[in-house]
Amino acid sequence: MEKSFKNLVKSDYPYLCGSKLLLAVSGGVDSVVLAHLCHTAKLDFAIAHCNFNLRGDESDGDEKFVVDLADFLEVEVYTESFDTLQYAENNGLSVQMAARELRYEWFSELSNSAQFDYTLTAHHANDNLETFLINLIRGTGPEGLTGIKKDSNKVIRPLLEFKRSEIEDFARKKNYKWREDSSNSSDKYMRNKIRHNIVPVLEEINPHFLDSFAKTQQHLQESLDLVEDYISLLYPKLVQKVTYGYAIDIGFLKKVPNQKQVLYQLLKSFGFTEWNDVYNLLDAQTGKMVLSDSHRLIKDRNKLLLTEHQENSVGKEYSLEREEDLVMIPELGTFHFNETDKLGAASKSCIYVPEHKLKFPLVIRKWKKGDYFYPFGMNGRKKLSDFFKDEKFSLPEKEHVWILCSDNEIVWIINHRADNRFAVEENDGRILKICIS
Amino acid sequence: MEKSFKNLVKSDYPYLCGSKLLLAVSGGVDSVVLAHLCHTAKLDFAIAHCNFNLRGDESDGDEKFVVDLADFLEVEVYTESFDTLQYAENNGLSVQMAARELRYEWFSELSNSAQFDYTLTAHHANDNLETFLINLIRGTGPEGLTGIKKDSNKVIRPLLEFKRSEIEDFARKKNYKWREDSSNSSDKYMRNKIRHNIVPVLEEINPHFLDSFAKTQQHLQESLDLVEDYISLLYPKLVQKVTYGYAIDIGFLKKVPNQKQVLYQLLKSFGFTEWNDVYNLLDAQTGKMVLSDSHRLIKDRNKLLLTEHQENSVGKEYSLEREEDLVMIPELGTFHFNETDKLGAASKSCIYVPEHKLKFPLVIRKWKKGDYFYPFGMNGRKKLSDFFKDEKFSLPEKEHVWILCSDNEIVWIINHRADNRFAVEENDGRILKICIS
Missing domain, CATH: 3.40.50.620 (HUPs)
Structure with a gap:
């Protein structure tokens, strides 16, 4: 030996x-x-x-x-x-x-x-x-x-x-x-x-059982290696990295033979146990989901979204004093406040607000049901839930939305849309540029 | 129940x-x-x-x-x-x-x-x-x-x-x-x-062993179904139907992960037992082969050729009398002999021969080592084995070659090339058109 x-x-x-x-x-x-x-x-x-x-x-x-x-x-x-x-x-x-x-x-x-x-x-x-x-x-x-x-x-x-x-x-x-x-x-x-x-x-x-068993297991392992190869081959066509996880293309999946088994192979390491519920998601309504200990699988139109469980930060609030130039929000990133005289181009990550319209302290919080705002460039008011619907937000995207408020009025759906009430008008005086990075 | x-x-x-x-x-x-x-x-x-x-x-x-x-x-x-x-x-x-x-x-x-x-x-x-x-x-x-x-x-x-x-x-x-x-x-x-x-x-x-065993087997079957799907996906790129069987593209196979296992899946129903010999063929010299009871796998340049065992017809001869218009050769097809006055275009399946140059009975037999002929359009003589080499014949193609002989001289490598000695010349008189179909 x-x-x-x-x-x-x-x-x-x-x-x-x-x-x-x-x-x-x-x-x-x-x-x-x-x-x-x-x-x-x-x-x-x-x-x-x-x-x-x-x-x-x-x-x-x-x-x-x-x-x-x-x-x-x-x-x-x-x-x-x-x-x-x-x-x-x-x-x-x-x-x-x-x-x-x-x-x-x-x-x-x-x-x-x-x-x-x-x-x-x-x-x-x-x-x-x-x-x-x-x-x-x-x-x-x-x-x-x-x-x-x-x-x-x-x-x-x-x-x-x-x-x-x-x-x-x-x-x-x-x-x-x-x-x-x-x-x-x-x-x-x-x-x-x-x-x-x-x-x-x-x-x-079979006196040589242990030897033949080793070969049997090897053959089986070799077959399973091919399953891995197959899934690797399908993967780029089936799965896309998205902001809060992965999106599985249901349309493509449905063209593949043995779609349930392919789905199983894709998801087997994420702790799901109720596989029939997972398979039923393929034909379920948008918004339906199946949970594992660590992950969620969410039907979203022609996709299945796989995301990690989100730490629930509903109710969490951050308060912003004017004096600060730079504020870290762990779930969001860093806020920069700069006084400016000239109006630049607004973007998803920057807005311009007349200083005199803001009442400090400002509040940064998760959006909640019933919230509404006046979308920038429009006169009417709109429920946030309707805005998300129109913009085809997925559930994880909705869950990650934070808002900036001034005196209970929404100033900014952060990273998405400014509010019209806080738009810069003529003779508004000092302007604040608020950016997140 | x-x-x-x-x-x-x-x-x-x-x-x-x-x-x-x-x-x-x-x-x-x-x-x-x-x-x-x-x-x-x-x-x-x-x-x-x-x-x-x-x-x-x-x-x-x-x-x-x-x-x-x-x-x-x-x-x-x-x-x-x-x-x-x-x-x-x-x-x-x-x-x-x-x-x-x-x-x-x-x-x-x-x-x-x-x-x-x-x-x-x-x-x-x-x-x-x-x-x-x-x-x-x-x-x-x-x-x-x-x-x-x-x-x-x-x-x-x-x-x-x-x-x-x-x-x-x-x-x-x-x-x-x-x-x-x-x-x-x-x-x-x-x-x-x-x-x-x-x-x-x-x-x-486990008192519920038989039930859990049924599920275990089902899961295994589902995985093996994916192996089948994978091989089906690769098949059109890997395998090509050729005249005497199937050709596996070694170049493509070598780009695939777990190539041996893929080869095993392709060949598993053809009775091979010496799998290491099969795998070694990938890097073997042209002409090397592995046998099963029913099939042969032959290395041929960048291909593996899978063919059924050929009934050995070496030594078998058919004799052709002039009188017959139509002769059936089981391994080849039907010979047609037609007298004609005008020379048409020769093709792989038809030749024109001056009647006076043929000595009956003609003989149809498999080619054998040492055979030579005078390729049509050329003056020199050539060994059949060299001709096959130049024409890049695979082993099964070579094995399927029959020749038509007159008085021990080759008249035609049937379906491939006529002999120059039997070419029609001026004043050759009656011409015989010999075709195979």
Whole structure:
């Protein structure tokens, strides 16, 4: 196994040589073997061990074991102690998920602060098979059937093609010491059922099962790669970057076969769960929307708009004193107030207002239902909602509208339209130029 | 179950009503239940039963049982007796594969001759799961993971969403009689292992496993549908119909991501097994090829040519007597010999030859190594192999070349070039126009 590990590093992971590696070591046989293999292969690595404090003295024993191993191998060791149960409770997670999150978060911090190039974990072929079967049993998308990645986000799993039995045989042959995990979590319970009751039957029927399974997964991954290629090909025709997110062209989507599945592929990483509602949006009225934890998908005429959830700033107000030349509004940008004598060309981001018509303090706030104004260049008054409708504002665009008010009268729909009441007339005297950037 | 079957027919298979159906009935509980359900739903069906003669008296008992069932349901019954073992031996098949081939072949014949619209089989959710697991255990492409199709090639499987236990419970509740299959074939052995040792553990871990499995398979199928869409999109740019098959444009293929996988998708139904050899063809020398049982893939400059295996007609000869006006050559077409006085324009499919220069009988044969001729319009002689090289013939094109000879001299490379020695000169007298169509 030493030899095949060295060959593997040479052929598949040549970049590990000369890199600074962080090895995740629990103390179990897999990670202990990986540590020894890295040592023999003369890789430059340190060891990281998480103490999840889930098994009292045993957890502390694991930690001590790993520290001693690092000492023996003469490599640096990092340990961290977590209150996993508390974290799980606080975040509504299972203990397994909590441990997973804590582990990867800490590894990531450690990698950054101590400048490791890669993190190595000791996942092997049986872990991969068990994960496949767990996903299969629970129900999964195609991604859940393709297994643990050999290499993703700077986490490398160089033992992924070795079987548990090979690793254990090797450890015994070498007289390595390791720690047995006595935990009996529900995830572990499922893994044990799979490990002891299912996998042996699969291997009894086909003694080369793990090898053929690797090929099966590879074929599946290759097919899914083509799905990615297809979506990449459609993407520029289907999706357009717009001010507050992305717009999906429904007209184009409807010309593509299997439109629902294409939509699923486009949106799968945005946390939506109610897929039938998503599909129904295609034929829904403008304004209908479907929410995920992080995003909204909004029907807007012949588009689906994908935007992040907007922090609700309705009711928020900023007050502007005359004295200030420059005011920062976090949601909007910077206001500049300049006195001027000559009237320049107005634009979406600049207006000219006679100073004497403004009553300070001015107020900057989100628009609200019932607001109306007198559009610049027109005599009549108009509801803001009607203005938005005429201008074909999408919902996210409407939500991002702020207004500048003077004594409860709208001076400016910021970035969109000035109010006629505040237009500069003859003999208006000093003029204020208000710009946003 | 009667009600849900009726609803299912209404919603998913409305075309079954009013169609003429052929029901495959083995005598086992699944097909017996399907027969009763079709009867209750007043569908228009006949029963077909294959006697594979694999279990002696038991097989005959099954046949009698099915005939009696048809009698009881007052529907027509077709039975056929097969020497399955002999067929398996003759065709180098496993007994299961032999039975499968014989069954589908006979159903197909029966459907055609007795004009059935659809064939119905009683495959259910557990069959589907078992097939998935068998494929998984043996190793499979992604298609092998998506399961038995509800509807393919006019074969419908309306019980596919019902579980074995539901079907058996229903049969017992209704007091139906059926036959138990005592066979113990290797396929059955594997199925039994899966049925009794694996599936119960899966269902113990997740009591709703079969439902979530159906969704998992559906998601996978949807992804594979996108792969098909992608390949369809690339197809017109990648593949061109040529005279003896199809040409794949290597230049275009190399611009596409995951080119090997795209090539696999294009070629997967042509029986190739040595995929690395196929992929290596992309950078191989012109003339290299990879064979499947039915096809050849040949590197030809910047193309891969896919052709069916050519029946080898090297050595085959046809002899032409002068007297015949019209000669059929199966591999080539029809020869027409016409005496003429005036010289017309020669073409690829017609030549003009002075009658006195020909020595009968003429011979039509495949070209062979060492053949040479005097290209029309030139004085020198040329090897046919050089001629083909200059004309950039692909291997299949070369293989399809026949020549017309007179006294061992080449008169015509049929469909390509005449020989200068047989060109019409002044005072040549009677001219023969030889055409092929």
